[in-house]
Amino acid sequence: MEAAAAASDETLAAVFAQLKPHTIALLDVLRSRSPASNSAAASSLRAMGAFFRSVPAPALQPCFDYTAFPLLMLLDAAVQCRKEGKAAGQGVGELVITDAIAEGGLACLELLLTKCRLTSLNQMVALLKKLTSGAILSPSEASEEFRLGIIRCFRAMILQLQSCSDKSCSCNQATVLPTSPIILSSEIGSVVHPKHSAKPEECLLAFLRSENASPAVGHWLSLLLQNLRHQEVTVAAQVLERNHCSHCVFLLPR
Structure with a gap:
């Protein structure tokens, strides 16, 4: 047991490094905010x-929060730049997140959300x-690649959401699509979904089915339905609708 714990600590340290x-x-x-830092x-x-x-x-x-933090900070900055029309690189000394960095x-x-659970x-x-x-963001504010990247993250x-072990929980009334989908993007085609022990303290599927989440879920379904020409979006919309069917006013075309 101690040897296994030591090996686990060594692995975590190696990943962190x-x-x-x-x-x-x-x-x-x-x-x-310098060109060198962008490179x-x-x-x-x-x-x-x-x-x-x-x-x-x-x-x-175990490194999810540590890794997600700078990526989400970068996303915040990229969104703000596009709201202010600075994605193309205008402004000396101003924070500019180029399309290449934002999409990267x-x-x-x-990839992080594909491998890790909330x-x-x-x-x-x-x-x-x-x-x-x-x-x-509108098409005039952000590229299609950026906006589709947002939806792929969603x-x-x-x-990655799964039903909890509580049989009385509302999540067990939902129809959940398999959590190991075929990933369409060639960039992440090699990603696998090994089972691991990360379990949420609260049932996230139950939250999505709650009245409190209804406005957010309805808003996301509306966004997804506007982009159904992309197969990744269709899968996301189906999962969201099937796990929120009792509250959502949006219906997918059959």
């Missing part, structure tokens, strides 16, 4: 994506809020 320089580079681009961030995003594809999900799960950050976030309601609420801020998040 691999992630640390990349998370620092992403935070640097938000602080320094370093782009390189770190490529390396981070490659690492996410190779690392086993159980080894990455979303690709990494999607473990608290606070995580889900915070993530939904940040993704929504990007999803509502899709990855909800496909």
Whole structure:
């Protein structure tokens, strides 16, 4: 038992050591606002994506919050830049998140959400809020790749949700699609979904089926239905609708 715990600690330390320089580079681009930091961030995003594809999900799960933090900070900055019309690189000394970095950050976030489960309601609420801020950007404010990247992150998040062990919970009344979908993007085609022990303290599916979540769920279904030409979006909309059917006024075409 002690040997297994020591091996687990060593694995966690190794994963953390691999992630640390990349998370620092992403935070640097938000602080320094220099071309050099943008170049370093782009390189770190490529390396981070490659690492996410190779690392086993159980080894990455304990580092979820540490890894998600700079990616979500980057998403916040990218959304703000696009609201202010600065994605193309205008403004000396201003924070500018280029399309390449913004889309690279979303690709990494999607990979992270594909491998890791959310473990608290606070995580889900915070993530939904940040993704929504990007999803509502208009085509004139953000590229199609950026907006589709937002939806892919949302899709990855909800496909990781599972029913809890409480038989009386409302989540067990839901029809849940398999949580190991075929990933369509060639960039993440090698990702696997090993089973691991990360379990949320609160039932996240039950929250999605609650009255409190109805406005957010309805809003996301509306956004997804506007983009049904993408198969990834269709899968996400089906999962969301089937797990919220008692409250949602939006219906998918049959």
